[in-house]
Amino acid sequence: MDYEQAGELKIGQVGIANLRIRSLDVPRLVEEMRSRVQRAPNMFGRAAVVIDFGGLSHAPDIASAQALLDGLRAAGVLPVALAYGTSEIEKLSQALGLPLLAKFRASYERADGVAVAEAAAPPRREAPAPAPAAEPARAPRPPAGAPPVAQASSVGMIQSAPVRSGQQIYADNRDLTVLTTVGAGAEVIADGSVHIYGPLRGRALAGAQGNAKARIFCREFHAELVAIAGRYKVLEDIPKELRGKPVQVWLEDEQIKIAALD
Structure with missing residues (x-):
């Protein structure tokens, strides 16, 4: 008998984005994601995304969740799993045919101390602030042997x-x-x-x-x-x-x- 495996399975760490849903406004969520992909296609295009419904008071119905998944795929990212939560989320994952991730790497601290994951807040473009009157800090000096720093093509x-x-x-x-x-x-x-x-x-x-x-x-x-x-x-x-x-x-x-x- 041939005991050599046709495929070798290894469990490792990969970079996966976490989209925490704060408001189940599917068109807005899809448009926000589309904007991210358009702004940084090399980073977000076809990025694997875990959907986290933990920011909602209750799990969405199957139709709403499926509409969100379809919209995110159309926006250019790939929903690959749901973040583990309640028994409702577990049932939802089964209905959607997606796995559950029990622990996700990216937990962040908000000012009020609540752990959240960055995702659904609409992207903000801040207007450039005026330069301070005092002399700004000098740019850090590159280490010896490193490639030269690219010069800015426009005002930063x-x-x-x-x-x-x-x-x-x-x-x-x-x-x-x-x-x-x-x-x-x-x-x-x-x-x-x-x-x-x-x-x-x-x-x-x-x-x-x-x-x-x-x-x-x-x-x-x-x-x-x-x-x-x-x-x-x-x-x-x-x-x-x-x-x-x-x-x-x-x-x-x-x-x-x-x-x-x-």
Whole structure:
């Protein structure tokens, strides 16, 4: 008998987005997701998504849940599972033919201390804030041997207020500079590079339209996820010795590189 397996199954960690439903407004949810995919297709296009109905007072009916799944697929993402919740959610998963995930990696802290996952809040485009009168902090110096930093093609966007949980900041066709904190559950996206002069605890995505020369710089690195031109790393993949340090992130040979800054 041939005992060699035709397929080798391994259980590992993969990057899966979590969409926590706060309001069962299917057209709005679909439009929000479509906007995300259009803004950052290399990151969100055909992304695997776990649907979490835990933000609702009760589980949706099968027809509403199926309409949401169909709409999200049409928007460009792939719902792959439901987040574990009540017995109603378990029955719903069986009716929809989707698995349940009992534990999801991305739990975030909101200001009121409630654990949430970033998803359904409508994307916000903040108007550029005026530059402060004082001399801004100098950009971190790249480590020796690293590729040269890409120059911004247009005037960059400056975000002077903290970026809080559930908030998304997007710099269209330019660099983004955040002068303070990017909180857990927050998301900053730029078509160019991202510069963060405070702690990065949420997500930072540079080169959203495919610019592989874009970079991410931050003063204090605790990122849930960093991505450049659609390639990404999550917290579990980041060396512990880099956490809390000033770092830069760039793309080299299709791989995300992270190095401490002097």
